[in-house]
Amino acid sequence: MINRRKFIETSAFGTAGLITAQLGAELSERAGIKGKPIVISTWAPNVKANYAAWEILGMGGRSLDAVVRGVQIPEADPNDNSVGYGGLPDRDGKVTLDSCVMDEKGNCGSVMALEHIMHPVLVARLVMEKTPHVQLVGEGALQFALEQGFKKDNLLTEQSEKAWKEWLKKSNYDPMRSVKEIEEKMEKKKKDNYPWPVALLNHDTIGMVAMDTNGNLGGACTTSGMAFKMHGRVGDSPIIGAGLFVDNEVGAASATGVGEEVVKICGAHTVVEAMRRGLSPELACKEAIRRIVKNKGSQAKDVQVGFLAINNKGQHGAFAVQKGFNYCVTTKDGTKVIDAKCWYP
Numbered sequence: 001m002i003n004r005r006k007f008i009e010t011s012a013f014g015t016a017g018l019i020t021a022q023l024g025a026e027l028s029e030r031a032g033i034k035g036k037p038i039v040i041s042t043w044a045p046n047v048k049a050n051y052a053a054w055e056i057l058g059m060g061g062r063s064l065d066a067v068v069r070g071v072q073i074p075e076a077d078p079n080d081n082s083v084g085y086g087g088l089p090d091r092d093g094k095v096t097l098d099s100c101v102m103d104e105k106g107n108c109g110s111v112m113a114l115e116h117i118m119h120p121v122l123v124a125r126l127v128m129e130k131t132p133h134v135q136l137v138g139e140g141a142l143q144f145a146l147e148q149g150f151k152k153d154n155l156l157t158e159q160s161e162k163a164w165k166e167w168l169k170k171s172n173y174d175p176m177r178s179v180k181e182i183e184e185k186m187e188k189k190k191k192d193n194y195p196w197p198v199a200l201l202n203h204d205t206i207g208m209v210a211m212d213t214n215g216n217l218g219g220a221c222t223t224s225g226m227a228f229k230m231h232g233r234v235g236d237s238p239i240i241g242a243g244l245f246v247d248n249e250v251g252a253a254s255a256t257g258v259g260e261e262v263v264k265i266c267g268a269h270t271v272v273e274a275m276r277r278g279l280s281p282e283l284a285c286k287e288a289i290r291r292i293v294k295n296k297g298s299q300a301k302d303v304q305v306g307f308l309a310i311n312n313k314g315q316h317g318a319f320a321v322q323k324g325f326n327y328c329v330t331t332k333d334g335t336k337v338i339d340a341k342c343w344y345p
């Protein structure tokens with residue numbers, strides 16, 4: 001199988017980015033660590049999130065701070081239909097958000113089905129730092145956020161409301177909608193010789209993991225979940241061990257796609273444990289995908305899940321069930337968007 005890779009050299013990195021990149025490289029060398037810092041995130045549009053994370057990582061900052069900063073970019077972007085503000089609502093027209101964080105010491109925090117708060121990742125971090133708990137859900141999560149000084153926002157944009165009203169006409173829940181859309185767009189864009197990876201047109205959940213100059217790992221995952229889901233449905237993204245897992249001794253992983261399938265195999269944890277057994281990040285992601293494909297049998301072709309991972313050496317990799325999944329990698333050498341290999345090429 002041919003390994004299709006597309007690299008996007010980032011002019012948007014700019015002078016400030018280069019300076020922080022050089023500083024990051026120097027700091028890493030001083031700390032005796034090669035190939036670090038590094039941050040990776042799901043989906044090409046999240047290059048912007050990588051730049052934001054790099055502003056912290058490149059200055060020698062902590063992974064957790066970097067990923068929390070990074071994922072706030074799509075959370076605040078009204079044009080990103082899968083995360084935060086502008087996310088597609090559930091079948092009742094409510095935008096409900098899922099998010100979690102995990103740090104180098106195994107601390108973690110998560111919010112699920114949180115409404116009205118633009119940056120659920122910040123609330124997840126406060127659950128970790130300020131409560132004796134790991135997970136807060138729905139009304140309780142909102143109550144906690146308001147107590148912490150967050151303000152309520154209307155997260156349903158005109159565009160997302162329109163899409164929901166259109167969906168209501170048939171009310172057909174189809175988690176594979178985005179895969180089909182990717183394929184259609186890919187075909188069309190191939191004809192137009194479009195130079196960008198096609199997923200740029202199909203924003204999605206952000207899972208971001210990083211290694212800082214001290215060799216410490218951290219991760220964050222944030223989403224509005226599957227479009228038009230049942231009210232109260234929670235996917236993999238805010239579940240520690242499913243949508244995100246970090247073990248400083250081994251590596252970190254995150255997931256995107258149909259969350260139910262990720263939860264069933266404890267996806268991100270499965271990837272990290274495979275790296276612990278010595279698999280590379282890419283092969284560890286492939287092993288988790290293999291389990292999903294095995295579970296789904298003949299229906300596997302109707303599911304999309306993608307995993308990405310970094311190991312404790314700062315190596316990275318990804319794997320997906322279907323074509324179309326890509327991820328962004330930022331190091332001192334710049335930012336690349338890489339098409340992940342997949343089970344069904």
Ligand code: SD4
Binds near residue numbers: 234236256257
């Ligand atoms: C979920 N995994 O809620 C998320 C959605 C997602 O690509 O990643 N979509 O199931």
